[in-house]
Amino acid sequence: MFFTYLRRELRRRRKAALVVASGLALGIALVIVVNSVSSGMGRAQDKVLESLYGLGxxxxxxKAATAPADGENERPRFRFDAQDDGSDEEQSTDRVMVQGFQTLSSSTxxxxxxxxxxxxxxxxxxxQVIKVSGQFTRGQFQQDGSGSAQQGGRGGEQPGGEVRGGGADFDVNNYSVYGTDVTExxxxxxxxxxxxxxxTFKSSETDAExxxxxxxxxxxxxxxxxxTVKxxxxxFxxxxxxxxxxxxxxxxxxxxLKRAQSLSDSKDEVTTVYVQATDSQRIDxxxxxxxxxISGTTVTTSADLADTVSGSLSTASSLATSVGRWLxxxxxxxxxxxxGLLTSSAVSRRVREFGTLKALGWRSGRxxxxxxxxxxxxxxxxxxLGIALGLAGAYAVTAVSPTLQAELGGGGGGGTGGPGGMGGGPMRQTASRTLEVALTAPVSVTTIGLAVGLAVAGGLIAGGFGGWRASRLRPADALRRVE
Structure with missing residues (x-):
């Protein structure tokens, strides 16, 4: 009887039911889209942080680098010897330097x-490797053609003329090298x-070239x-x-790692220790x-790095988590x-119907x-309807994949534009840089479950309004009213 009457009443009031369902659908769809976009923002930020840290x-x-002492010159120096045999062979030299931070003992x-x-x-x-390569070219002595001679330094005479051409042509190549523990x-x-x-590396290649x-x-x-790279x-x-x-x-x-330590004369030394916690709740x-x-060290967490991320990614994330969720x-x-108001209004229009049902023996609870x-x-x-609209909206965001920029500022860990420029990450060329990340809007099972819960909650709230109104009707008063 309950379901029969329910089906008949819903069919008879299709328009009113559709209006109520549409209102709830819009709210639920917005929740799905906002939650999905927020999840996509979180993934984008994680992707940016992984680019600095490494997965896991x-x-x-x-350990922050110390300022050089007065008069101490940290600039690399290059020295090339003149070729005694008169050849113009190419010469090259490398300078391999620890970049960004003070080194820590491997025991750390x-x-x-x-x-x-x-x-x-x-x-x-x-x-950081700075490679200078090039060659000297000897100049050619050209006599001036006057036939005159010049007095030499020891009383001898030298033909008049000058050295023309020659010089030096050297190229500077700057690139980064990272020593990685191949056993981990x-x-x-x-x-x-x-x-x-x-x-990738094999665990046995600890000292391989x-x-x-x-x-x-x-x-x-x-x-x-x-x-091969030399x-x-x-x-190598x-x-x-x-x-x-x-x-x-x-x-x-x-x-x-061992090869990197050997190249830089940094035996048993590292610049960065990457740490994985047993539980994400224990990071702090x-x-x-x-x-x-471990005194003298700087510990940088992903939360510290997240505070340095700015740009459109940070702005959009703030909007999604604050304005979007409040909306x-x-x-x-x-x-x-x-x-609730529409349901209550519908009950008001059904006063005679409910009065008749009560007169026939229906209790207020029924x-x-x-x-x-x-x-x-x-x-x-x-x-x-809301889930369908929400999924369509999330799919549209993922299909368009708008590009967001993440600006990463330096100095997060006390370094001076060293690895990552972010305090602990691996080598980067600059202390501040910009990454572009495509935004997606993944929909999780939790979000779908939330949508279903909201739908039921909306129905219960609307039913509560109407049910309270219907339960207060008295059969005699209801039958006296005319629709």
Missing amino acids: TDMTVT VAKVAEQDGVSDAVGGLSL PALGPLTSSKITSGR VAVVDSAYAKEKDLKVGS IKTVE EVVGIATADSGDAAANLYVP SVKSAIQEN SVVVLIAAFLVA VTRQVVGEAVVNGLVGGV
Whole structure:
């Protein structure tokens, strides 16, 4: 009887039911779109942070570089010898320097790993290589043709003339190298890149002369798997090409950590310790423990890095989390109120009907349940429409994939434009840079569940208004009223 009467009444009042369902649908659709866009913003920010940190890294430990003492010159010096045999052969020399931070002892990695709440820790060494190559060209002496002679310094006579031509032509190549612990492939800067050609390092290649090259640098220098790259006097074989997920690589070249330490005369030293916590809820306590037990270090978490992200990504994220969600709440409240008022108004127009039902023996509770049932069905219909509209909106955002810019400022970890320019990340060329990230709007099962819950809640609220109104009707008063 309940469902029969319910079906008949909904069919008889299709327009009113559609109005109530449409109002709820708009509110639910807005909630789905805003939640999906907010989730996409979170993924975009995570992608930016992974480009600085590496996948799975919760924090980094570094030590700020000290200012040079008065009169101390840190600029690299290059020296070339003149060729005694008169040849014009090309000469080259490399300077490999630690970049960005003071070095930490490799034992620091073990100390960090021993801290309570740390799941894993691995060290990395950030280097800058300046390669100067070129050649001297001897000038040619040309006699002036006058036949006159000039007095030499020791009383002898020299033919008149001058040296013309000659000089020096040298090229400066500047690139970054990152020493990676090949025994810990799941943690560190290389995890933010995907191997698109060749392979990554093997755990046995701790001291091997092999390298993984960033795809952009490989294209610029025409490198491929099997090519060789010479740093100082060591030739490294390219075993893999890596493409950064964010489009901006951590370094131009990656080599095994021991090899990087050897190149820079930094035996058993690192510039960055990458840390993975046992639980994301313990990151703050782990940070405090490291700072307390390992003095002189700077610990930078992903939350610290997120504070340095600005640009359209940050602005859009703020709008989505504040304005968007408040707008969703306001629209939902308005939709619930409209649904409740419309349902209550419909009850007012059905006074004679409910009065007759009460006169036939229906109790107030049964009338209330009937009204609430109709409202819940309207809410579910609105939920289905809202989910469809929300999914369509989220799909449209993902299909368009608007590009957002993330501006990353320097100085996050006390460094001076070193690795990442962000306090702990791997090598970057500048202390401030801009990344472009495509926005998506993924819809999760949780969001769908929220939409269904809102639909039911909207129906119950609307039914509550109407049911309360219907339960107060008295049969005699109802039958005296004319519709």
